[in-house]
Amino acid sequence: MNHVAAELAPVPCAKLVIDHVSKWFHSGVVKTHALDDVSLTVDEAEFVCLVGPSGCGKSTLLNMIAGLEMADQGSVLMDGKKVVGSGRERMMMFQESALFPWLSVLGNVLFGLKLKPGLKDSERLEVARYYIKLVGLERYERANIHELSGGMKQRVALARSLAPNPRVLIMDEPFASLDAMTREQLYGDLQTIWAARKKTIVFVTHNVREAVCLGDRVVLFSPNPGRVREQFRIDLPRPRDINSPSLAEHATEITRALKQHREVAAE
Amino acid sequence: MKRFLTALLFFVALLWLWHFLVDSGRWSAMLLPDPADVGKYLISAVKDGTLLETTWVTMKRLLIGYFAGIVVGIPLGLLTARFLWAHDTIGTLALGLQTLPSVCWVPLALMWFGQTEAAMFFVVIMGTMWSVVISTDNGVRSVPPIYARAARTMGSNGWHTWLRVILPAALPFIVSGVKQGWAFAWRSLMAAEIYVTILTGFGLGHLLHYGRELHAMDQVIGVMLVIVAIGLLADKVLFAPWEAFLHRRWGTQRN
Numbered sequence: 001m002n003h004v005a006a007e008l009a010p011v012p013c014a015k016l017v018i019d020h021v022s023k024w025f026h027s028g029v030v031k032t033h034a035l036d037d038v039s040l041t042v043d044e045a046e047f048v049c050l051v052g053p054s055g056c057g058k059s060t061l062l063n064m065i066a067g068l069e070m071a072d073q074g075s076v077l078m079d080g081k082k083v084v085g086s087g088r089e090r091m092m093m094f095q096e097s098a099l100f101p102w103l104s105v106l107g108n109v110l111f112g113l114k115l116k117p118g119l120k121d122s123e124r125l126e127v128a129r130y131y132i133k134l135v136g137l138e139r140y141e142r143a144n145i146h147e148l149s150g151g152m153k154q155r156v157a158l159a160r161s162l163a164p165n166p167r168v169l170i171m172d173e174p175f176a177s178l179d180a181m182t183r184e185q186l187y188g189d190l191q192t193i194w195a196a197r198k199k200t201i202v203f204v205t206h207n208v209r210e211a212v213c214l215g216d217r218v219v220l221f222s223p224n225p226g227r228v229r230e231q232f233r234i235d236l237p238r239p240r241d242i243n244s245p246s247l248a249e250h251a252t253e254i255t256r257a258l259k260q261h262r263e264v265a266a267e
Numbered sequence: 268m269k270r271f272l273t274a275l276l277f278f279v280a281l282l283w284l285w286h287f288l289v290d291s292g293r294w295s296a297m298l299l300p301d302p303a304d305v306g307k308y309l310i311s312a313v314k315d316g317t318l319l320e321t322t323w324v325t326m327k328r329l330l331i332g333y334f335a336g337i338v339v340g341i342p343l344g345l346l347t348a349r350f351l352w353a354h355d356t357i358g359t360l361a362l363g364l365q366t367l368p369s370v371c372w373v374p375l376a377l378m379w380f381g382q383t384e385a386a387m388f389f390v391v392i393m394g395t396m397w398s399v400v401i402s403t404d405n406g407v408r409s410v411p412p413i414y415a416r417a418a419r420t421m422g423s424n425g426w427h428t429w430l431r432v433i434l435p436a437a438l439p440f441i442v443s444g445v446k447q448g449w450a451f452a453w454r455s456l457m458a459a460e461i462y463v464t465i466l467t468g469f470g471l472g473h474l475l476h477y478g479r480e481l482h483a484m485d486q487v488i489g490v491m492l493v494i495v496a497i498g499l500l501a502d503k504v505l506f507a508p509w510e511a512f513l514h515r516r517w518g519t520q521r522n
Contacts, residue, residue, distance in 0.1 A: 066420055086419045098417035101517050102435040111431075112421035146518030164421065 003123045007165060008130060013200045014078045014089065014167040016042040016065060021074035022225075023060055033225035034060045037074070040219060040228060047194065047201045049215035051208055051254070053262065057226025058204045059095075062170050065202055066092045078168065088116065091166035095173045097153040099145045105132065105156050106141040112164040131159040134193060151182035158190070162197055169199040175210065184242055187213050191239045208258065209251045213242045218254055222261045229261045300485040305492070308485040317474065322493065325460065325470035328384065332391025333452050337445055340396040344403020344441075345429065354404070361400040369394030369455035373462060382466045387459060394455040395448035402444020406437030439517060442509045449501065457494065471497075 023035040035057040042048045050058045063069040064076050067086040076083040078090065091112070099108050109128040113119065119127070132141050135155040145153065154174055161169060175183045191214070194201065205211050211218045212234055220230040232254055240247055282302050288294070289301045296304075312318035347358040372393045373386075380386035410433055418432045434441075459465075460472020471490055478486030513519060 068416055068419060086422075088422045090420070092417070092420040094413055094417060096413065098411075098413040100414060100417075100432070100436070102438060103516075111418070111423075115422040115427070144516050144518065146516075160421075 003119055004126045007119065007123065007127050010198060011165050011167050013044040013198055015044050016040075016168060016200060016202070017077040017080075018042075018061065018065070019074050019077060021061070021064065021071040021076065023057065023064070023069070023072050025060075035071075036225035036227050038226065038228055039074075042200055042202060045198045045200055047203065047214060047216045049203045049205060049211035049218045050221060051205060051211045051218055051258070052221030052226070052229075053223050053258075054206075055226075056221035056223035058221055059172055060226070062092065062172050062202060062204055065168070066090055066170050068092075088112065088164040089166055090168040090170060091161035091164060092170040092172065093154075093157050093161045093174050095176060097145075097150075097157055099153055099156055099160070101145050103145075104141070105137060105143050105145070105148070108145070108156055109159045109163050112160060116164055128159075128163055131163045132156075134162070134196065135159045136189070149182070150178045151186060154178065154186065155189070158193070162193075162199075167200065169201045171201065171203045173204055173206065176206065183210070187242050188239060190214065195238070208254050209242055209247065212236075212247050212250045212254065213240050220254065220258060220261065230257055232257075297482060298484060300488065304485040305489045308483070308489045309492070312486075312489065318493065321469055321471050321474045322497070324468040325456065325472065326497070328387040328468075328470065329391060329452060329456055332388040332456075333395050333449060335388065336392040336395025336448060336452065337399055339392070340399025340444075340448070341403050341434075341441065343396075344400040344444075345407060345434070347400065347404045348407035357400070358404060361397045361404075364393070365397035365401055369451050370458040370462075372455070373459045376459075377463060382464060384465070384467045387456065387465060390455050390459050391452045394452035395445075398448040398451060399441070399444050402440045402447070403437065406440025406444070407433055409440065410436040439513050439519065442506070442513060446506050449505065453498065453501075 018038055018040040021035055021038045022033075025032045025034050038057070038061065040048075050061065052058055060069065064071055065083065067083050067090065070084075083090070100111065103111065106125075106128055109132055110124055113124040113127055116124075129138070129141065132138055135158055137152060137155055137159070140148065140152065145156070148156065157174065175186055178186070187210070203211070203214060208218075215234055218232045218234060219228055220232070221227065222229045232250070234250055236244075236246060236250070285302050289296065289299055309318070343353075343357055343361070346353045347361070348354070369390060372390050376386040376389040380389060414432050414436050415428055418428050423432060456470075457472050460470045461476045462472075464473065471494060475487055475490040475494075478484070478490060
């Protein structure tokens with residue numbers, strides 16, 4: 001089997017276990033309790049959305065799964081092995097576009113691939129082009145980042161994080177800064193791409209409808225300190241349309257729960 | 268094409284105005300030679316080789332010193348951006364010495380190295396290096412942390428992150444610092460050459476200086492024009508490609 005085919009072959013998805021994780025942040029004399037005894041299991045190829053108000057520690061949890069931050073207590077396990085640092089098996093796609101402006105679209109997608117050993121440059125190029133095509137930007141591979149619209153940038157970011165063929169994809173509010181029309185299109189595209197490239201996905205958002213549209217499961221967080229409050233399994237058929245009434249019903253239910261927790265927290 | 272013609276017209280008019288002033292006879296030809304005389308001087312100086320020889324001597328000093336300044340300056344800037352202790356020590360030193368007009372290094376350089384090439388290199392390096400250190404430091408500090416984090420998740424670490432992420436991300440700052448360094452180096456070198464005789468080579472500044480001594484104003488003005496031309500050429504050859512690259516990639520406005 002040649003390298004490209006091996007590289008593009010599906011990798012087994014990973015199972016994530018977040019095991020009694022707590023995290024504090026210190027800045028000066030202020031000590032913030034970011035996460036309090038959070039436990040969560042994400043199954044192989046499951047798409048889990050974390051929802052909650054700002055300051056509930058969702059992003060912190062993502063950073064820990066990515067291996068960019070370490071838990072003060074508890075641990076994050078991937079297939080039973082403790083996560084101790086960042087690695088290609090868990091790729092992260094960020095809130096604001098973290099694309100590199102000094103590289104073209106192709107250069108950005110190649111960045112992670114170039115760090116992957118055992119491939120020839122021509123093979124890396126082929127792999128990168130496959131993912132650029134997957135996100136529908138084959139006509140833009142030579143484009144500069146500033147020439148792209150917000151939606152196109154996030155497509156490049158998605159291609160970049162998929163390119164090293166990770167087993168887990170971590171997405172930190174990737175669509176937050178996009179307009180509604182672009183977002184709706186990306187919901188569809190992400191579902192198609194996810195069907196083509198099965199990954200275990202942990203997705204953070206503020207937007208309940210977005211979570212219901214994308215997730216197999218929606219996990220509700222509450223802030224100060226960050227805790228898991230409630231979980232909702234979403235069994236709607238895919239691909240899902242963000243505007244469908246049944247999706248809205250789920251979203252309403254979750255929004256109601258979110259408000260309840262907030263009121264409880266305020267009292 | 269229209270822009271080119273406008274520019275051409277402007278410079279022709281300028282030469283004509285100059286000629287007209289000389290022609291009016293209000294100033295002695297000793298003080299203000301005719302543009303044609305300056306042209307004649309330039310042609311003869313090219314023919315007898317003095318101009319090319321002096322330009323070569325000056326450019327060698329400038330380019331060697333300048334690139335040495337960049338090669339030392341960028342790593343120092345990375346160091347001051349990375350380590351607090353380096354920022355407090357080398358960073359503060361750089362900030363202080365950058366405010367010192369680099370021609371002030373000339374007396375010291377002459378004492379240390381004598382009237383030699385080494386003294387000239389030293390002056391040029393001092394002119395270049397500190398602004399490169401400071402701009403690199405500023406550039407690295409202004410790199411959004413998210414770039415390094417994104418790179419880390421893709422398996423980039425240590426040196427790779429510095430060379431492939433931080434350095435290119437800081438490029439807009441570094442290019443502007445390198446350009447400022449050029450301006451400082453060029454000015455200080457000219458000042459030094461006019462100010463002292465360097466025994467190891469006769470540069471453009473010396474040619475200018477001796478033009479005054481010989482009351483050869485055509486030579487003085489001719490050399491000044493060459494110095495201007497070198498400045499413009501440096502801008503086109505050394506910086507314009509980088510600025511075009513930054514403009515294309517970052518989408519920043521060209522000034």
